[in-house]
Amino acid sequence: MAQEQSFKALQEALIKFNSDRSWGQYHSPKNLSMALVSEATELMDEFMWLTEDQSRALTEDQRSLVRDEVGDVMICLLNFCHNAQIDPIAAAQDKILKNAKKYPVP
Ligand SMILES: [Mg+2]
Secondary structure, eight states: OHHHHHHHHHHHHHHHHHHHTTGGGGOOHHHHHHHHHHHHHHHHHTTTTOOHHHHHSOOHHHHHHHHHHHHHHHHHHHHHHHHHTOOHHHHHHHHHHHHHHHSOOO
16 A cells, blocks of 8 residues: 555664664653653644634645644654554554544444
8 A cells, every 4th residue: 555655764764864863772662752842832832822713724834834733743753653653543543433433433
């Protein structure tokens, strides 16, 4: 599946990026979980003080900033998952199944 290939390529590119900079020494689960929340907060900051309608109709500049933060969140999540040896796709698929049982269709 092409999507699986691009996801795997993204993971491998990120591993190389970190390895080239010897950043693994900083990548404990504790630090990476904190970095993930920090980046999620930066994403949230882009929406602070916007109305509901404004948040649904971002300008191109706002959308670019949001896109950058989505990238940061994804990178942090992938770094965390790599470090914790968690397959994020399988984790999400399993969680959807759990949620479907917890919240049945009315
Ligand atoms: Mg950021």
